[in-house]
Amino acid sequence: MSSPSEALVINPVYNWQYNPVITTYAPRGDAIASWWTGERPTWLYQVISWFTAYEAQGNASTNTRVELKNLRVYILSNSTRKWTQVDVRTDFSETTSMGLWTYPFNGGSSATDKKAEPDGGTSVRPVYPNFYHGYGHPKAIATPSDVRAVFAAMDFRLVVADSSKPDDRSKAKYVVDAGADYYPDANMHWSLGYAPGVGNGRYLLATPNYRTASLIVPNTGMGATMTELKSNPPPLN
Numbered sequence: 001m002s003s004p005s006e007a008l009v010i011n012p013v014y015n016w017q018y019n020p021v022i023t024t025y026a027p028r029g030d031a032i033a034s035w036w037t038g039e040r041p042t043w044l045y046q047v048i049s050w051f052t053a054y055e056a057q058g059n060a061s062t063n064t065r066v067e068l069k070n071l072r073v074y075i076l077s078n079s080t081r082k083w084t085q086v087d088v089r090t091d092f093s094e095t096t097s098m099g100l101w102t103y104p105f106n107g108g109s110s111a112t113d114k115k116a117e118p119d120g121g122t123s124v125r126p127v128y129p130n131f132y133h134g135y136g137h138p139k140a141i142a143t144p145s146d147v148r149a150v151f152a153a154m155d156f157r158l159v160v161a162d163s164s165k166p167d168d169r170s171k172a173k174y175v176v177d178a179g180a181d182y183y184p185d186a187n188m189h190w191s192l193g194y195a196p197g198v199g200n201g202r203y204l205l206a207t208p209n210y211r212t213a214s215l216i217v218p219n220t221g222m223g224a225t226m227t228e229l230k231s232n233p234p235p236l237n
Contacts, residue, residue, distance in 0.1 A: 001226065005203035009054040010128045013104050020177075024201040026219045027144040034234040038192035043144040046183035047198070049073040049136035049152040051086060051213065052101075053176045055126045056205065061172035063165045066206050068092060069121035071136050073180055074234045076149035078222055083151070086139045098134035105214045120211050122182045123159050126174060132136060135225050138188055148224050150198055150235035153214040154178040158206045175203035178213040212236060 001020045009017055023033050028049070029040030053066050072088035092098040092114060100111045111132060115123045124132045141147060156176045158169045179200035184190065201215035216234065218224035 001201065003202055004176065005177075006205045007056040007058070007173055007203060009103075009175060009203070010057055011103065011123065011132075013134035014097075016200050020200060020202040020215070022217050023197040024182055024199070025217055026221050027147050028221070029184075029223060032196045036192070036196040038190055038196075040090050041184040045141055045144060045186050045216075046138050046186065046188055047073060047075070047086065047118055047141055047150065047180055048138040048183065048188075049089075049154075049177050049180045050134065050179065051176060052131055052133050053124060053126050053156070053174060054131040054203070055128045056173040056175045056203075059171070061168045063161045063170040064165070064174075065115065065123040065125045065159050065161045066174045066176065067121040067123040067157050067159045068134065068176070069119070069210075071134065071154045071178070072152070073136060073139070074151040075141065075147055076151070076224075076229075076232075076234070078146050078219070079146070079150035081232060085235075086141075087136045089136045091116070091120055092134050096135075098122070098124075098132055098173040101131055101133045103129040103131060117159060125161065138183065140186065147219060148222050149216065149218045149229060149236045150180055150196075151214065151216045152178045152180040153212050153236065155210050155212050156206055157210045158203050158208050169208050172206070174206045176201045176206060176213045177201050179215050
């Protein structure tokens with residue numbers, strides 16, 4: 001969370017495209033970032049993970065896709081200091097699981113270019129100005145006052161689009177990031193029509209081998225720190 005993105009999307013316009021950002025460190029209304037002008041409930045009772053996948057600057061591939069798999073989110077309990085996985089979406093075959101959005105952040109229509117891959121993931125090919133924005137399942141937070149940290153992660157890699165054509169993954173530049181949102185209630189409603197977000201991790205370049213984009217947010221209001229989470233890390237696998 002302290003390192004910049006590995007590569008930039010085409011025409012970056014937001015600070016979170018350059019660096020990871022923590023937006024809301026705890027599921028409380030008073031912890032929401034000051035720029036968010038909506039009504040602030042006392043507690044936030046839902047969490048949902050998400051990702052974005054973009055074509056990056058310098059992409060020269062025409063026969064490469066990005067495979068996405070295992071979008072998940074964990075919560076660290078303050079009382080037990082144990083991580084619990086609250087959701088995972090292994091693939092994005094459902095219509096509502098991923099949308100095709102238009103840059104800079106307008107969307108999102110149904111993603112029609114999704115392709116099921118043999119190992120259970122789903123591949124796409126982001127082409128600027130379009131990108132893909134997908135979601136986990138909204139899950140209830142049983143005790144918001146017990147949330148010491150949040151961790152979201154997504155596995156991704158490059159795959160060949162058409163095996164009858166040359167493999168040009170060495171020319172490919174696509175980036176993926178993982179993030180999460182809080183919501184105040186089971187209906188996922190906000191007075192501004194969108195969530196202020198938990199935060200987003202940095203953009204990582206896709207490679208032929210699986211990598212993991214991630215977001216981790218310590219609840220600093222409880223005294224949680226990144227140093228502490230290094231000694232008690234969430235499960236990556």
